[in-house]
Amino acid sequence: MPATVPRRETRAVVSFESIAADCFRIGVEYPHPSESVEPAQFFMLRRTDGEGPLLPRPFSLERLRDGVLSFLVKVFGRGSRALAAVRRGESLDLVGPLGHGFAPVRREEGVAMVAGGIGIAPFAHLIERALGAGVPAASMTLVFGSANAASLYALPLYESYGTRLVLATDDGSRGFRGNAVACYGAELQAGRLDPRTPVLACGPDRMLHAFARFARERGLAASLSVETFMACGIGICNGCSVPVEPARFGGWPYAKACREGPVLAAADLRGP
Numbered sequence: 001m002p003a004t005v006p007r008r009e010t011r012a013v014v015s016f017e018s019i020a021a022d023c024f025r026i027g028v029e030y031p032h033p034s035e036s037v038e039p040a041q042f043f044m045l046r047r048t049d050g051e052g053p054l055l056p057r058p059f060s061l062e063r064l065r066d067g068v069l070s071f072l073v074k075v076f077g078r079g080s081r082a083l084a085a086v087r088r089g090e091s092l093d094l095v096g097p098l099g100h101g102f103a104p105v106r107r108e109e110g111v112a113m114v115a116g117g118i119g120i121a122p123f124a125h126l127i128e129r130a131l132g133a134g135v136p137a138a139s140m141t142l143v144f145g146s147a148n149a150a151s152l153y154a155l156p157l158y159e160s161y162g163t164r165l166v167l168a169t170d171d172g173s174r175g176f177r178g179n180a181v182a183c184y185g186a187e188l189q190a191g192r193l194d195p196r197t198p199v200l201a202c203g204p205d206r207m208l209h210a211f212a213r214f215a216r217e218r219g220l221a222a223s224l225s226v227e228t229f230m231a232c233g234i235g236i237c238n239g240c241s242v243p244v245e246p247a248r249f250g251g252w253p254y255a256k257a258c259r260e261g262p263v264l265a266a267a268d269l270r271g272p
């Protein structure tokens with residue numbers, strides 16, 4: 001399928017589902033059957049009725065099936081709260097697909113995925129594409145960590161894929177006690193994961209910096225998808241800069257997450 005050129009459009013909301021007290025799934029019509037969206041590419045979403053902030057907010061595509069895009073959204077502030085009040089039959093403004101996503105999973109390599117909290121969102125599309133391309137479910141491991149059992153969002157969907165699923169919670173209420181990066185490290189150390197398997201991560205900033213350090217120190221083939229703040233989503237405002245090394249154009253030690261990311265090589269990310 002050809003890569004899709006980003007476009008701005010207004011589309012009907014066709015489904016809304018509550019996933020947890022602070023998380024919901026929203027489905028939007030997407031009548032472009034011949035176009036593909038890479039896992040971790042994102043759309044800028046905004047209500048059409050003027051409710052909520054003027055600036056749209058970025059959300060990764062969760063799934064693309066039967067002409068419907070779905071997004072898994074955690075409620076943080078004004079923008080996500082405004083989206084939480086949208087219902088079936090109303091419409092949303094969307095711009096996308098934007099950015100560069102994760103490379104396709106190679107059948108002979110499999111993949112390890114490390115997700116923290118709402119960072120789980122892009123992995124449904126990644127797993128579904130890989131399964132569709134004939135990658136065996138058993139060659140994919142998803143390490144999914146969150147604060148507690150209640151915030152392991154959309155778990156039944158991930159259980160349904162048949163991939164290896166390793167859960168972690170900060171409070172120990174489900175699975176490994178600790179965060180997703182520590183859990184991934186424990187899996188490597190126990191020999192249940194091969195360090196040569198490409199590893200992809202998505203989650204909050206702090207987790208991704210910890211993951212990048214971990215991957216750099218061990219020379220792992222690792223990529224990550226950042227969840228920075230974004231204002232424009234299209235490379236104009238510089239609001240999404242993340243520190244990187246080597247420096248980019250003209251010695252500038254930052255990458256624009258919306259244009260050069262959100263997926264970056266873990267080896268390139270710099271920070272605390």
Ligand SMILES: Cc1cc2nc3c(=O)[nH]c(=O)nc-3n(C[C@H](O)[C@H](O)[C@H](O)COP(=O)(O)OP(=O)(O)OC[C@H]3O[C@@H](n4cnc5c(N)ncnc54)[C@H](O)[C@@H]3O)c2cc1C
Nearest residue numbers: 057058059060072073074076077078079080121227228262
């Ligand atoms: C490429 C990309 C993909 C994303 N995909 C998803 C997704 O699939 N699902 C999803 O729920 N979110 C996703 N996010 C994060 C989402 O864009 C933010 O949560 C959203 O913009 C918050 O907007 P708001 O108006 O609700 O909160 P704001 O009013 O902007 O912020 C409210 C409060 O929450 C804090 N906050 C805001 N965003 C975050 C964050 N990401 N992490 C920690 N604290 C935060 C702020 O510091 C502030 O205190 C993604 C971000 C990027 C860059």
Ligand code: FES
Nearest residue numbers: 233235237238258
């Ligand atoms: S969000 Fe404006 S440059 Fe990236």
